[in-house]
Amino acid sequence: DSDWGSWENPDGKEDGAQSAPWLQDCVMSLSPCSDLLVIARDHKATFLSAKWRTDESGQEEMTLSVTWSGTLSAEEGECICSVICIPLASQKRSSTGRPDWTCVVVGFSSGYVRFYTESGVLLLAQLLHEGPVLQLKCRTYEIPRHSGVTEQHEELSILYPAALVTIDGFSLFQSLRACRNQVARAAAAGSDVIQPPPLAYKKWGLQDMDTITDHSSIGITTLSVFNQMKNASMLGGFHASVKGSPPAMSQYITVGGGPYTGFYYAIEGSSQPLLSHVALAVASKLTSALFSAASGWLGWKSKNEEESVQKQKPKVEPATALPVRFGLPDSRRHGESICLSPCNTMAGVTDDFGRVTLLDVARGIAIRMWKGYRDAQLGWVQVSEARGERDLATSPSMPRRHAQFLVIYAPRRGILEVWGTQHGPRIGAFTVGKQCRLLYAGHRLMGVNSVTSQGWQIHTQQVCLFDPVNGALRAVTIPFHLALSDKKSERAKDMHLLRRLTTLLRSREVDVLLDIKHPAIKKQALESLLSNKNAPVFCLTNVTRALLASLKEQDAEAVDESLLQFCSSQLKLLQLYTDVQLLHIPDTSPTELLLSIQPSFSAIEEDLARVGPVLQRYTEMNSRPCVSFAQDSSGPLPVRTFLSQLEWVNGELRVIKQPDTDWTQLGSFLFWGCLSGQSPLQRVCETLQESGISPQQLLSLLLSVWLNKEKDVLKYPDAVSHLGTLLSTLSSMKGAVDESWDGQCVSPWWQQVRTACVQSESSAAALLAALVAHRVAKNAITRLGESKFQEDWECVSLELEQWVVCIKQLEDVLALQTLLCLPSPQGSTGGAVTRCSVKTLLESGRGGVADCVSKLIFRQGVSPDLLRDILQRRGENDICVCICVVLELLECVCQRFPNSLSPDVLFAHCSWENVVQWNKDPEVKTINNLKAVLKSVSAMMWQTFIVKRFSATAFLMEKVGKAPKDRLCRRDVGMGDAAVRSFLGSSVQLLQALMEADSAVEQVSAPDMCVEEVWGGAEGPVSIVELALDQRSVHYPLVQHHCVLASLLQAAMTFSLRLKPLSLFDSKGKNAFFRDLSSIQLLPSGDMDHNLVAVRQEVSHSATLSIGGRTNSVKHSSTEDMWPSVCMELSSILQVNTDILRRHLVCELYNQGLDLRAEEVMMEVQDKDVLGSQLLVLTGQRLAFYLLHSQSQTKPNMELLARLPPTLCTWLKAMDPSELRCPSVPLSQSSRLINKVIEMLPENHGQYSLALHLLEAVDSLHEEP
DSSP: OTTTGSSSSSTTOOGGGGOOOHHTSSSEEEESSSSSSEEEEEEEEEEEEEEEEEOOOSEEEEEEEEEEEEEEETTTTTTEEEEEEEEEOOOOOTTOEEEEEEEEEETTTEEEEEOTTTTTOOEEEOOOOOOOOOEEEEOOOOSSTTTOOOOOOOOEEESSSSEEEEEHHHEEEEHHHHHHHHHHHHHHOOOOOOOOOOOOOEEEEEEOOOOEEEEEEEEEEEEOHHHHHHHHHHHTTOOOOSSSOOOOEEEEEEEEESEEEEEEEETTTSSSOBTTTTHHOOOOOOOOOHHHHTTHHOOOOOTHHHHHHHHHHOOOOOOEEEOOEEEEEOOOOOOOEEEEETSEEEEEEEEESSSEEEEEETTTEEEEESOOOOOOEEEEEEEEEOOOOHHHHHTTOOOOOOOEEEEETTTTTEEEEEEEEEOOEEEEEEEOTOOOOEEEEOOOBOOOTTTTTTTTOOOOOSHHHHHHHTTEEEEEOOOOOGGGGGGTTTHHHHHHHHHHHHHHHHOOOOOOGGGGGOHHHHHHHHHHHHHHHSSSHHHHHHHHHHHHHHHSSSTTTSSSSHHHHHHHHHHHHHHHHHHHHHHHHSSHHHHHHHHHHHGTTTEEEEEEEHHHHHHHHHHHHSSSSSOOOGGGGGOOOOOOHHHHHHEETTTTEEOOOOOOOOOOOHHHIIHHHHHHTOHHHHHHHHHHHHHHHHHHHHHHHHHHHHHHHHHHHHHHHHHHHHHHHHHHHTSOOOOSSOOOOOOOHHHHHHHHHHHHHOSSSOHHHHHHHHHHHHHHHHHHHHHHHHHHHHHOOOOHHHHHHHHHHHHHHHHHHHHHHHHTSSOOTTTEEEEEEOOOOOHHHTTTTTHHEEEEEHHHHHHHTHHHHHHHHHHHHHOOOOEEEEEESHHHHHHHHHHHOOOTTOOHHHHHHHHHHHHHHHHOOOOTOOOOOTTSSSSSHHHHHHHIIIHHHHHHHHHHHHSSOOOOHHHHHHHTSOOOHHHHHHHHHHHHHHHHHHHHHTTTTTTTTOOOOOOGGGGOOOOOOOOHHHHHHHHHOOOOOOOOHHHHHHHHHHHHHHOOOOOEEEEEEHHHHHTTTTSSSTTTOOOOOOOOHHHHHHHHHHHHHHHHHHHHHHHSSSOOOHHHHHHHHHHHHHHTTTOHHHHHHHHHHHHHHTTTTTTTHHHHHHHTOSOHHHHHHHHHHHHHHHHHHHIIIISSSHHHHHHHHHSHHHHHHHHTTTOGGGGOOOOOOOOHHHHHHHHHHHHHHHHHHHHHHHHHHHHHHHHHHOOOO
């Protein structure tokens, strides 16, 4: 070859900096899936697994990183000789060809073969032959290319110096999976791993060869009848007998010396699988002698036996003799390696003479030889032909062609060559390092068969080159067309020209396009040129024009019609792009034209003045700083984008309609110059009309750019008049408005404008477009009416009625969208701004508007009272100035939607939104605004959100018997104890609101669910209010039953009571809980069981004491005033004696020194005698503390104590003032208390005289100075 010298080192010396001698001494193996690399040397090994990582530039790349490293040898003096990585296929149905895991098979110099996982865990070890393992090779399942190919079985072959061991792939696959599962279970249980039985194998003693260095297992072959007769006559002579059917044989090829290459054939069934005696040791666990013999395998070694066991090795079965059938004798040549092709038809052999020989496996002959490749490394690449649409149409059943390429790496010269086989040329040469390693697995996934491989795409790399200098691992990929003849194949030449064209596109030299002959390649080249982002428009135009001219010069029958049409259509598009681009140059002519056109749209100023305030507010809301990203639309439209969005169909230019295509960029290219006043409108419209684009598609592009560039549109004051001019010009084009349209029917042209406006979420741009289009349509209808009717007749048009409704809807949406654009307060939730359109509101049903507004009210934190004031004030003419923008905009929206946002409807939606948000995050949010909802909405809230957490709280408290701690609340209820306390309070409010609404259901009529006239066509999901009105009425006793339980739970959580709430009810009461509130349940009635009443009495007493004790420990509030009355009401419902509770409460209040509050409760006590006796003791405790235990024991006090009657003195000394929570009470309060006691006690009471003595003593103390 002429360029042979370029591969050699010019200095004739090797680069010492790139030398890596350590790699040459290592044993390497790469998994076919390129996800595991094993490097081993002596007795150590390192496993590297593939992982994704992100480089400095932000791009993700696959890297191989060390996942395990360590020592693999188990016996002294043994080293690693061969390694192979076998990926095992997954057995899951969802698998698509990816491996489940990869087994690493290692052969040692001692003869052992050990199997490991990717993490270095030993699965199986077996001694198959005494001697070093020379090579490990695997043959896996290959999908047959056609029916004539014999399906091969999977097999693992192990080469020893004088023997060849083969293990069946199916049994090996099952054994490895079982071993891995057993190891995983043992590791999880922490037990020892039990070694499995040994593998079944076949061992052949290879004869008639002096030395063997490598081998290949070809698989099962069947000779033809002629070859069978030829072999029989050569071996048996003239009178040899021939069997009727050729026997199936396993073929093996070995390389080495004497002969140089040997061919072995083993007839199937001639050798039975071998099992060593270790299998008996595993199977017979009852014989101790066998246990000791197999202890080295099973891991049961004692310290005394270690030394003796190490010296013993398992018995090695003898090999079955297998003579060589024939070979390639060459006494001086010594084979070094053999590499079998993927199709099992050819093999490459290297020798010590620096030759690479290509063998025909079936015929056993050498068919080609390369020289000059000392220490060469070989690999094979099999490529399938890509089938095009034309091939599928002509011959869909024909199998695809496959090509075989031989990859040769010559480390002495540092080059990598790719050769076509069998007699193909060299198709590629690459200069690489001199210390690289060519990694070729020669197999794929193990465990695949013809059934499981259906629909799989087995992802395997065939040949990879590892460079130790930079650590790069490169895969060799070859296109199929390179297998074709480079001199006679026009397709191969065209592909070469296409690659050359791709290279020349950067330099803008594209004359090579005309040299391509194949029409499909020429079209592909032109498409590549037109999609190039660097090619200028004039270059694309010239090349396309030259190509079209060359096609027209050819014979009409020889020209590909599709290519000719493609060139013609693309040339027209390029010319249109050039014409429009030239019109974008600013000109003064549009100004004069616009001045003459603008007066016809002067009436629109009235409409703009009407919507001006809302437009201004909307603009302010949308002009806030926001995050934006640079887009290509900021610059001119690339020509390749223009070409990709337009196409010629039957002589008409159409815009390509795709679901994900954005027409804004194309519309901006065509019309933005006109809208911004920088391009001549009339000339642009004429150019577009001459191009052949339909007016309907031009209208779609114009509306697309107008609606999608709302912020830019609002910046140009004259954009509205420019839009009117464009709409008027487009509507006057031929084919725009039907000539038969008379104004009494709906025009498809104007309906297209209305459809675009009602679907757009750009509310301001949509309203402006509708106002302009309305004026243009009205002018057209007026002219049409003047031509048909008299001037004094007013034309009534259905079209104008449609416009009135559309504009009213758009004005309402603009006001609503302005409200929704309000920013959320700092720290509040709510997410992005909700965008709405007329279409979305119509599809959201009758409650769509209220739903949007309720979400905003929740996000803004508007209180119920403030919302009620807004709703009550909206009907007044003299609206006062609102305190903030939120209230102003909310009031404006409520005026535009008087029915959809009626007080009942809005309060119902706000309450529902409040509960929905609370359910999402009960820790942060609380349920508010429950008293303002409808009865049925409350029932829906209870059934949907409340009852589940309510029942969980009740069951939890029943289980622990007290107020649960924070951890238990979070586990069972889903929120903390503080949130549970607030939740129970809100639940009580909700149930009370239900009872109040049910009581007043006959007095208040149900609200009417109606909407505004222009929104009468709303269809969609049923609103919350409509669902509520369809609900059944609640059962008042059942609601009250739940309210009692909720109050008990709230009291228990508030005052930390010890109670089991459900145990306070009988079986009927328990069964009625947590049922649908509208259902009829059996509730407790009549007198309750005395034991149950006693339990209730005890709980009520504890609650009363806790309420009284809590009163003095917290600040006095309305909530504290509520609890005594709530406790009494619950006691009455629970059939507990409320008078006893009131007496307890009075005593507890006096005990805390709250005499005034105690006097208020005292008025409701009926049994005054008992209460007087109790309070008499409390008064004695106060006086005893004052006289005997306080620091104010003055002389007058002592003298008074001496003057007291002995009975009273003894009684006071028996009092225990420590029971008082507030013993230091003014004497005036004690004097008032003893007077109350004397009033309550009758004169014939046994303690009446004692009370009088106490009164005298207190008065005497009170009179002391």
